[in-house]
Amino acid sequence: MSISDNLEKIKKETDSVGVTLVAVSKTKSVTEIQEAYDAGQRTFGENQVQELRDKYEVLPKDIEWHMIGHLQTNKVKYLAPFIKLIQSVDSLKLLQEINKQASKHDRIIDCLLQIYIADEETKFGLAYDEVIELLRSDEFSILKNVRIVGLMGIATNTDNEKLIKEEFYELKTLFNGIKASFFRKDDAFKELSMGMSSDYKIAIEQGSTMIRLGSTIFGSR
Numbered sequence: 001m002s003i004s005d006n007l008e009k010i011k012k013e014t015d016s017v018g019v020t021l022v023a024v025s026k027t028k029s030v031t032e033i034q035e036a037y038d039a040g041q042r043t044f045g046e047n048q049v050q051e052l053r054d055k056y057e058v059l060p061k062d063i064e065w066h067m068i069g070h071l072q073t074n075k076v077k078y079l080a081p082f083i084k085l086i087q088s089v090d091s092l093k094l095l096q097e098i099n100k101q102a103s104k105h106d107r108i109i110d111c112l113l114q115i116y117i118a119d120e121e122t123k124f125g126l127a128y129d130e131v132i133e134l135l136r137s138d139e140f141s142i143l144k145n146v147r148i149v150g151l152m153g154i155a156t157n158t159d160n161e162k163l164i165k166e167e168f169y170e171l172k173t174l175f176n177g178i179k180a181s182f183f184r185k186d187d188a189f190k191e192l193s194m195g196m197s198s199d200y201k202i203a204i205e206q207g208s209t210m211i212r213l214g215s216t217i218f219g220s221r
């Protein structure tokens, strides 16, 4: 099936439940991204700064680019002028740098805090107690050029659906708790980015508002 066929099929499943589809275009060519764009897709996710920038330069300017991969503080400056959402914020230090670079461009950059939910040591993200500590800190409270709009998580890469379901359920529960404790009066805090090609149906059942699909749209990498 073509990229546009794939998109149409997924859109049928996600539009009715109000879930945002992020097309993960890492390693895919500008031509392939343009095909998705021509089919109506406007939100794309990348995990490498250089690749994201190169694609931003040549593709239509109404694309909303999301950074979904681990971000080093020294590279934030390359994304600050245009990035729509940084989904992979995993430290206060990174948040402080995003704030600094955002202020240089007179912007407020939307961010998700990436939470470590998987049963794997290789994944990045904040532990439950670390995210609470970050949100309570004085250092966080003075940041004016970043806005936390939700949480992101990556489930364990496994066939065990029960485990995946539990991890998403825990992330949703944490989201509800953080919303109630820190963002009760803040309507912007509403995104729960969870679900990839292999597990997005479970993620939607567990309350995802944003899924990140690569291979389901563009084919295997």
Ligand SMILES: *Cc1c(COP(=O)(O)O)cnc(C)c1O
Pocket: 024, 026, 047, 068, 069, 154, 196, 197, 198, 212, 213, 214, 215, 216
């Ligand atoms: C690559 C990637 C995805 C998409 O993976 P697929 O299995 O191709 O859907 C989603 N989220 C993150 C953080 C990724 O790095």
